[in-house]
Amino acid sequence: MRAPPDWRAHSANDSLSRAEFDPIEVTDPMRLSEEQLDCYRRDGFLILPGLFAPAEVAALCAELPALFAEETPANFREKHSGQVRTAMGLHRRNDVFARLVRHPRLIGPAMQIAGDRLYVQQVKVNMKAAFGGEVWQWHYDFATHHGEDGVPEPLALNLHVFLDDVSEFNGPLYFIPRSHRNGPVPACLDLQTTSYPLWVVDNDTVAALVAEGGIVSATGPAGTGLIFGDCLVHGSPPNMSPWHRRIFSLIVNPIENALTRHQRPDHQHHRDLTPIEPLDDDCLLRNLAQAS
Numbered sequence: 695m696r697a698p699p700d701w702r703a704h705s706a707n708d709s710l711s712r713a714e715f716d717p718i719e720v721t722d723p724m725r726l727s728e729e730q731l732d733c734y735r736r737d738g739f740l741i742l743p744g745l746f747a748p749a750e751v752a753a754l755c756a757e758l759p760a761l762f763a764e765e766t767p768a769n770f771r772e773k774h775s776g777q778v779r780t781a782m783g784l785h786r787r788n789d790v791f792a793r794l795v796r797h798p799r800l801i802g803p804a805m806q807i808a809g810d811r812l813y814v815q816q817v818k819v820n821m822k823a824a825f826g827g828e829v830w831q832w833h834y835d836f837a838t839h840h841g842e843d844g845v846p847e848p849l850a851l852n853l854h855v856f857l858d859d860v861s862e863f864n865g866p867l868y869f870i871p872r873s874h875r876n877g878p879v880p881a882c883l884d885l886q887t888t889s890y891p892l893w894v895v896d897n898d899t900v901a902a903l904v905a906e907g908g909i910v911s912a913t914g915p916a917g918t919g920l921i922f923g924d925c926l927v928h929g930s931p932p933n934m935s936p937w938h939r940r941i942f943s944l945i946v947n948p949i950e951n952a953l954t955r956h957q958r959p960d961h962q963h964h965r966d967l968t969p970i971e972p973l974d975d976d977c978l979l980r981n982l983a984q985a986s
């Protein structure tokens with residue numbers, strides 16, 4: 695594991711107790727420590743520095759140009775710039791991403807939090823393109839999962855891997871720590887603001903939550919991992935920098951909590967409820983070597 699970055703430098707709100715967001719020493723990347731689990735439960739998210747190595751990130755990034763070039767409804771484009779905003783269903787479209795969704799460094803921690811019987815709900819890379827990546831409004835994922843797909847409870851997890859270095863400049867995710875604690879807040883479907891329909895949280899609610907929890911921007915080098923829960927309020931600003939910001943996102947959900955409505959296409963919420971079985975830790979690179 696590489697040395698973790700100094701997360702204190704990235705807290706967007708000086709009123710936060712910065713010490714709370716110090717990195718935690720990681721001993722086994724496939725198992726969260728009790729301290730990490732406590733942090734996740736308390737804050738609603740967990741940052742995992744150095745989760746994937748540069749060679750693994752490079753193997754994933756090598757697949758992206760061809761996937762982004764495909765004309766498919768699973769590639770959503772930005773409303774204004776026309777650049778790819780999010781490319782979905784990637785494990786169905788690409789072998790390397792098919793392995794990543796079964797990676798033990800993602801699925802091990804997810805099973806500790808959400809149980810052993812998980813299915814792949816959504817798989818994507820959110821591309822916030824240099825100069826053109828647009829806003830993701832304030833929202834929490836369960837509002838969409840419940841409102842669109844009839845998911846009963848906010849038990850899904852969003853697992854991220856940074857594929858580029860993410861800084862304050864290129865559109866990092868903003869989290870409102872502890873915003874998950876009282877469960878789902880009011881949300882409504884926004885079909886106007888961006889190219890992607892999203893159930894969003896209004897400004898008054900965001901202001902009240904931020905008054906309690908502040909804002910943290912999730913920044914770090916490529917290879918950083920994030921885990922956050924279904925009720926955590928988050929968003930991200932536009933990318934006006936010359937640097938792309940690509941983040942892999944895997945949403946997993948307990949099978950017992952599966953979708954009850956099928957109104958969205960499969961790439962937005964997969965219907966295959968087969969339990970995820972983790973592969974070996976070296977699955978990304980070993981299999982690549984065998985294939986070449």
Ligand code: SIN
Nearest residue numbers: 820830867929930941
């Ligand atoms: C983003 O990619 O900036 C937003 C991702 C999310 O809402 O999960």
Ligand code: MN
Nearest residue numbers: 833834835928
């Ligand atoms: Mn989200």
